[in-house]
Amino acid sequence: MSRLSAEFTDRTIEAHFSHHLLPQTKIQLRTTLLFCAAVYLVFAITDILALGLTPVALALFGCRIAVAVVALASCVTNHLHPHSVGRVYLTASITEIVGMLAFAPIVLARPDELPWHSMSMGLMVLVVYLYIPNRLVYALAIGVISTLVFIVMALLVGELSGKEQLTMVMLLSLANCFGYIAARRYSLIRREEFRVQSVLKNLSERDPLTGCHNRRYLQQELLNMELSRARRFRLSLAVVACDIDYFKSVNDTYGHAAGDRVLVEFAALLRGMIRENVDSLIRFGGEEFLLVLPETDLAGAMHLAERMRAALSAAVTEIAPGKTVGVTASFGVTSVNFASVVARFPQEAVIELADQLLYAAKHDGRNTVKALEFYGRPGLHVAARAAG
Numbered sequence: 001m002s003r004l005s006a007e008f009t010d011r012t013i014e015a016h017f018s019h020h021l022l023p024q025t026k027i028q029l030r031t032t033l034l035f036c037a038a039v040y041l042v043f044a045i046t047d048i049l050a051l052g053l054t055p056v057a058l059a060l061f062g063c064r065i066a067v068a069v070v071a072l073a074s075c076v077t078n079h080l081h082p083h084s085v086g087r088v089y090l091t092a093s094i095t096e097i098v099g100m101l102a103f104a105p106i107v108l109a110r111p112d113e114l115p116w117h118s119m120s121m122g123l124m125v126l127v128v129y130l131y132i133p134n135r136l137v138y139a140l141a142i143g144v145i146s147t148l149v150f151i152v153m154a155l156l157v158g159e160l161s162g163k164e165q166l167t168m169v170m171l172l173s174l175a176n177c178f179g180y181i182a183a184r185r186y187s188l189i190r191r192e193e194f195r196v197q198s199v200l201k202n203l204s205e206r207d208p209l210t211g212c213h214n215r216r217y218l219q220q221e222l223l224n225m226e227l228s229r230a231r232r233f234r235l236s237l238a239v240v241a242c243d244i245d246y247f248k249s250v251n252d253t254y255g256h257a258a259g260d261r262v263l264v265e266f267a268a269l270l271r272g273m274i275r276e277n278v279d280s281l282i283r284f285g286g287e288e289f290l291l292v293l294p295e296t297d298l299a300g301a302m303h304l305a306e307r308m309r310a311a312l313s314a315a316v317t318e319i320a321p322g323k324t325v326g327v328t329a330s331f332g333v334t335s336v337n338f339a340s341v342v343a344r345f346p347q348e349a350v351i352e353l354a355d356q357l358l359y360a361a362k363h364d365g366r367n368t369v370k371a372l373e374f375y376g377r378p379g380l381h382v383a384a385r386a387a388g
């Protein structure tokens with residue numbers, strides 16, 4: 001993580017983190033902006049008390065209304081673009097800048113009350129760092145620049161003694177320092193929590209040897225999610241079960257470490273042939289893997305399985321310098337087309353069929369692909385029929 005900006009140095013991880021927090025961030029932004037806008041308007045009372053109901057006080061009220069309108073527009077923009085993280089930061093920054101700009105005429109119109117204005121400025125700076133959700137670097141830039149502008153203005157128009165000027169500068173500098181340090185600490189803690197959560201999630205969902213998803217993830221999340229999606233949009237979903245042939249003899253002949261190497265290479269070969277972020281590869285157990293292929297019909301899945309089978313039988317794994325081993329695999333392929341299948345069935349039924357086909361391929365001499373389409377009948381009757 002970057003020490004200055006308190007963000008992940010890897011932009012992809014940072015984007016993932018921001019999207020993960022987006023719903024919470026938006027609620028926080030809306031609440032804070034509306035609250036700050038209300039406070040800004042209520043403080044018009046101080047203008048009227050200081051200046052009376054004069055045109056200047058009314059002009060200042062206009063500035064306050066402008067801040068409230070920008071805050072409201074920010075909330076509406078974020079509501080209309082629910083998935084944009086960039087827009088959240090942009091609207092937060094614009095509102096902060098407008099809020100700071102609108103403070104300038106108030107200070108200029110009421111120069112006698114500079115100590116109070118300094119206090120308000122300190123509070124506004126803390127709000128920028130700690131309460132309005134924004135990137136820390138933007139908050140830092142807005143906090144520091146507006147503080148400098150305020151100090152210059154105060155020195156030019158105010159009639160503070162040297163001692164008071166020094167106190168004001170010190171207090172506002174401290175507000176910036178404490179605001180930045182606290183916001184940075186908070187930002188780092190939240191990212192560390194996210195990192196730990198991601199590591200734990202990864203550990204519970206992935207197989208440590210091959211990096212593939214594990215059976216638990218398949219059964220508790222993935223398959224259910226993909227089946228529901230395919231059913232909702234009336235799409236095809238294919239499942240391919242594959243298992244290395246005579247894998248026990250690899251272990252027995254070359255040792256367990258060589259067997260592990262073969263498993264890793266096998267998984268890498270399968271992973272290299274599927275669509276990134278669309279298809280999923282699961283280590284189902286031992287040397288058996290499962291592929292879940294959304295929007296894929298039986299012919300497409302069979303074609304892919306056949307390409308995988310051929311690629312594997314042509315490949316070799318280096319298990320020691322200069323020593324290679326070649327393996328083959330058997331494949332069971334099934335697909336369900338929700339454009340025609342309306343019956344509900346337990347998710348295990350698709351895996352069971354792919355598994356049965358895999359063992360049929362083993363019986364048929366191994367290094368082969370067996371495929372059947374899976375379909376259901378009304379009344380929860382589930383059956384399978386051969387493709388084509």
Ligand SMILES: Nc1nc2c(ncn2[C@@H]2O[C@H](COP(=O)(O)OP(=O)(O)OP(=O)(O)O)[C@@H](O)[C@H]2O)c(=O)[nH]1
Nearest residue numbers: 243244245246247248249251256259260286287362
């Ligand atoms: N090296 C290694 N071996 C494993 C792992 N998981 C399971 N195995 C081995 O995989 C082998 C599976 O053997 P079998 O179920 O008899 O299957 P096979 O020898 O591949 O025979 P067929 O599947 O019938 O072609 C066993 O020897 C297991 O110990 C693993 O993570 N690493």
